[in-house]
Amino acid sequence: MSVAEFFDMGGYALYVWGSFGATALLMIAEPIILRSRRRSVLKRVARIIRMKAEDAR
Amino acid sequence: MFEVYRAILMRDLTLALRRRSDVFITLFFFVVVVSLFPLGIGPEMDTLRMIAPGVVWVAALLSSMLALERLFTVDFDDGALEQMLLAPQPMFILVLGKVTAHWLITGIPLVLMSPLMGLQYDLSGNALLVLLVSLLLGTPALSLIGAIGAALTLGLRGGGVLVSLLVLPLSIPVLIFGAGAVEASVSGLGEQGHLYMMGAILVLALLFAPLATLAALRISAE
Amino acid sequence: MSSRILNWFKFSSPATFYPLAGRIGVWSMVIAVVLIVVGLYMSFFVAPTDYKQGEGYRIIYVHVPAAWMSMFIYLVMAFWSVLGIIYNTRLSAMMTSALAPTGAMFAFLSLWTGAFWGKPMWGTWWVWDARLTSALILFFLYLGYIALQGAIDDTRRSDRAGALLVLVGVVNIPIIYFSVKWWNTLHQGATIKMSGEASMDPVMLWTMLIMTFGFWAYAIATAMSRVRSIILERERETTWVSELPEVRG
Numbered sequence: 001m002s003v004a005e006f007f008d009m010g011g012y013a014l015y016v017w018g019s020f021g022a023t024a025l026l027m028i029a030e031p032i033i034l035r036s037r038r039r040s041v042l043k044r045v046a047r048i049i050r051m052k053a054e055d056a057r
Numbered sequence: 058m059f060e061v062y063r064a065i066l067m068r069d070l071t072l073a074l075r076r077r078s079d080v081f082i083t084l085f086f087f088v089v090v091v092s093l094f095p096l097g098i099g100p101e102m103d104t105l106r107m108i109a110p111g112v113v114w115v116a117a118l119l120s121s122m123l124a125l126e127r128l129f130t131v132d133f134d135d136g137a138l139e140q141m142l143l144a145p146q147p148m149f150i151l152v153l154g155k156v157t158a159h160w161l162i163t164g165i166p167l168v169l170m171s172p173l174m175g176l177q178y179d180l181s182g183n184a185l186l187v188l189l190v191s192l193l194l195g196t197p198a199l200s201l202i203g204a205i206g207a208a209l210t211l212g213l214r215g216g217g218v219l220v221s222l223l224v225l226p227l228s229i230p231v232l233i234f235g236a237g238a239v240e241a242s243v244s245g246l247g248e249q250g251h252l253y254m255m256g257a258i259l260v261l262a263l264l265f266a267p268l269a270t271l272a273a274l275r276i277s278a279e
Numbered sequence: 280m281s282s283r284i285l286n287w288f289k290f291s292s293p294a295t296f297y298p299l300a301g302r303i304g305v306w307s308m309v310i311a312v313v314l315i316v317v318g319l320y321m322s323f324f325v326a327p328t329d330y331k332q333g334e335g336y337r338i339i340y341v342h343v344p345a346a347w348m349s350m351f352i353y354l355v356m357a358f359w360s361v362l363g364i365i366y367n368t369r370l371s372a373m374m375t376s377a378l379a380p381t382g383a384m385f386a387f388l389s390l391w392t393g394a395f396w397g398k399p400m401w402g403t404w405w406v407w408d409a410r411l412t413s414a415l416i417l418f419f420l421y422l423g424y425i426a427l428q429g430a431i432d433d434t435r436r437s438d439r440a441g442a443l444l445v446l447v448g449v450v451n452i453p454i455i456y457f458s459v460k461w462w463n464t465l466h467q468g469a470t471i472k473m474s475g476e477a478s479m480d481p482v483m484l485w486t487m488l489i490m491t492f493g494f495w496a497y498a499i500a501t502a503m504s505r506v507r508s509i510i511l512e513r514e515r516e517t518t519w520v521s522e523l524p525e526v527r528g
Contacts (some may be wrong), residue, residue, distance in 0.1 A: 010328070011333070022340075023341045034504045038511075046527075048515055205447055214430065226451075269447050
């Protein structure tokens with residue numbers, strides 16, 4: 001099965017790659033969003049601790 | 058037990074009737090929405106006759122959503138709700154009383170107005186009767202289910218829109234059987250099946266919805 | 280008996296659950312990637328071509344797992360909500376809100392792939408088929424939950440209100456499903472069968488199961504990662520958070 005034939009998917013290329021593409025897109029985007037959310041939470045917590053440390057002094 | 062129910066019912070009715078304008082707002086909304094559709098879809102009678110049940114029912118659903126906002130907020134703001142929660146009588150009855158009052162104020166006018174709206178869509182006499190009965194069975198269920206959403210979103214900003222987002226998916230069965238009943242009677246299939254289902258949904262809602270509303274009020278009023 | 284319950288509850292405190300969630304998250308993401316890669320390979324190269332729908336049917340290997348996951352995640356959210364209400368443990372509510380976005384994503388994916396499958400097979404992007412319609416309503420339930428969580432600032436109230444909404448929703452799902460089925464068969468007669476699970480070739484079935492387990496591991500991984508962020512957000516004032524290596528470093 002040549003590569004072109006594979007991508008053609010028996011004429012259903014748009015539909016098959018449309019659904020697999022959307023699924024792949026979302027299932028890759030979500031972990032990335034989660035990682036950036038984690039980073040921003042850690043940054044905020046660190047800032048809170050720094051502020052508390054300064055108030056304590 | 059029954060006096061408490063009657064007391065709450067009377068209290069809420071008198072409170073609502075003092076501000077008579079609120080009663081007419083939901084009714085006016087219902088009439089306007091139903092009359093808008095022919096302007097959008099066109100005056101051909103046969104298409105209108107076909108869409109009539111759906112249109113009237115969706116309009117009834119939306120206008121009952123509209124009125125939910127005021128169900129608990131007035132008492133919540135002036136602290137009466139906390140007193141009710143602390144009252145020795147079972148809160149189930151108090152919630153039932155308030156929802157009945159709400160239904161009498163907003164649901165009944167819709168039911169009485171619906172035959173008139175049906176005439177706009179040239180529905181036959183029998184279909185109008187079935188429309189009336191289906192709304193009579195459906196609007197209390199909508200108020201009961203809506204009360205859960207109203208209690209959950211008590212005192213939240215943007216509460217009005219949020220209530221509809223929460224409650225509309227849950228009231229889809231009522232819409233399906235309500236509109237389906239009229240359509241079934243028009244197409245000669247007979248509407249008993251649909252009306253029985255609506256009765257079943259109403260009984261279910263009557264039993265379980267106040268419990269959920271009660272829990273939601275406890276959560277929100279804390 | 281009591282000692283077993285005790286250490287089981289040890290994990291209900293965010294401080295002890297936080298590192299555990301990290302480990303589970305990493306492991307389940309590894310399993311998810313492995314399973315999905317195997318599943319993808321099988322769905323394109325191993326699974327035979329469908330006699331009727333040709334290559335287009337391969338969308339089933341994404342559509343069905345996404346639909347199953349969207350329903351399964353809602354049930355898991357209901358499970359955590361019940362736990363949260365009975366034991367009043369804050370962590371269960373955090374798990375529910377951690378699962379919701381992933382569940383909503385899977386619901387949206389099941390609609391998207393359902394539409395992309397409907398177009399070649401039935402000629403229209405959207406078919407008011409009973410299952411697709413119920414998936415749409417499930418998507419609305421997810422949006423309702425997320426909107427409610429977003430609208431309430433006080434976490435204590437948003438936890439319990441969310442839990443109640445999920446329970447009310449899960450009780451209504453069967454009613455909605457059957458009324459939609461009744462409504463659908465009434466208007467369209469026998470619905471167009473999407474795919475005969477029974478007549479599935481075993482290889483097709485196994486491919487779909489592998490993909491489903493892959494999606495399942497993926498959902499656990501994302502839920503764990505999101506619950507860790509939620510824990511950090513909610514416990515930001517506590518000392519154990521301030522001593523965390525990643526915070527101090």
